[in-house]
Amino acid sequence: MPYPLSATKLQDYHRCPKSYYFKYERGLKTKAFFVSPALGKALHAALAKIYWDWHYLDPLPKMTWINQCWESVSSLLSSELQASGAEILNTYYCQFIAPLISLRKPLAVEGKIQATLNLCNVDFKITGRYDRLDWLEDGLELIDYKSTKTMPAFDPDEIDLQIGLYYLALEQKYHQSLKQMSLLYVQLGEEIVFEATPEHKQQVEATIGELAVQLRTDSEWQPNPGKQCTKCTYTRYCPAVTDPPDPLPDRAKEQSHLQLSLELD
Numbered sequence: 001m002p003y004p005l006s007a008t009k010l011q012d013y014h015r016c017p018k019s020y021y022f023k024y025e026r027g028l029k030t031k032a033f034f035v036s037p038a039l040g041k042a043l044h045a046a047l048a049k050i051y052w053d054w055h056y057l058d059p060l061p062k063m064t065w066i067n068q069c070w071e072s073v074s075s076l077l078s079s080e081l082q083a084s085g086a087e088i089l090n091t092y093y094c095q096f097i098a099p100l101i102s103l104r105k106p107l108a109v110e111g112k113i114q115a116t117l118n119l120c121n122v123d124f125k126i127t128g129r130y131d132r133l134d135w136l137e138d139g140l141e142l143i144d145y146k147s148t149k150t151m152p153a154f155d156p157d158e159i160d161l162q163i164g165l166y167y168l169a170l171e172q173k174y175h176q177s178l179k180q181m182s183l184l185y186v187q188l189g190e191e192i193v194f195e196a197t198p199e200h201k202q203q204v205e206a207t208i209g210e211l212a213v214q215l216r217t218d219s220e221w222q223p224n225p226g227k228q229c230t231k232c233t234y235t236r237y238c239p240a241v242t243d244p245p246d247p248l249p250d251r252a253k254e255q256s257h258l259q260l261s262l263e264l265d
C-alpha cells in the first residue's frame, strides 16, 4: 500500500516531525482540523460554477451571472450569510473579472490531484485538491480561493513545499510545468502569486526523501521546538516541552509499520 501524502502533511512534517507523528502515525487528530465554515464552502462552489458553467459565447459575464450562480448554491444558508456572500462575490467580480478583456475557460475546477512517487524504496501516493487550474501560455496556473478575512503571514518554506508537490503531481498528470500558484482572497479582493520552478520539485523530493528514511528506519520522531509550539495541541505528550510527558491516550492508534515497495530485478 503506498504511503498517503499531501501538501498539508508534508508541511506538518517540515514544521515538526514529532507533531506529525502524533497526528498521522498515532491518529491523534482534533476536531478542529475538519471544521469548514458553510459560507466558505458555498463561495467555493459558486466560484467553480461561475467559471465552469459559463457558456463562453460572450467575452465576459455580467454581474447577473455571478448572482445567479450564488443563488443556486446558497439557498441553505441564513439570509445574513447569503447577503455577505453576495457582497463578497460583488467585490470579487469588480476585482478579478470586470477588468479582464475576456474570461478564460479553466482547464479544471474543484479538481483532485493524484500522483505516485517512489523514494528510498517507499511508495508514496500524493493527493490534494485545487479550486481552479488555468492554462498559461507556457504552462499551468493553480488557483486556490481563500475565504479568510485576513491574510496570514506565509512561511516561505511551507509555501515552497506546497508548490513543489503541486509541480510534481501536475507534471505527472498533464505533462506540463506549473508556472505559478495564486491565492485569491475573495473577501479582501487580493491576489498573491507565487512563481513555480523546477527547484521547488527538487526541494519537495528532498523532503519526501527525508520522510521516507524516517518511515523506513522507524527511528524516534524528533521534536522541533520553536514558535510552532504555541499553537501545538500535543504539548502534553511532547518531551521537548513537558518533562515528563504524559503517556499517549488509549485512543492513539498503534503505530503502523511500513510495507516497503520492492522492485524485482
Ligand code: SF4
Pocket: 016, 017, 018, 019, 223, 224, 225, 226, 228, 229, 232, 233, 234, 235, 238, 239, 240, 241
Ligand atoms: S510542542 Fe513543539 S516540539 Fe513538541 S510536538 Fe508540538 S510543535 Fe513539536
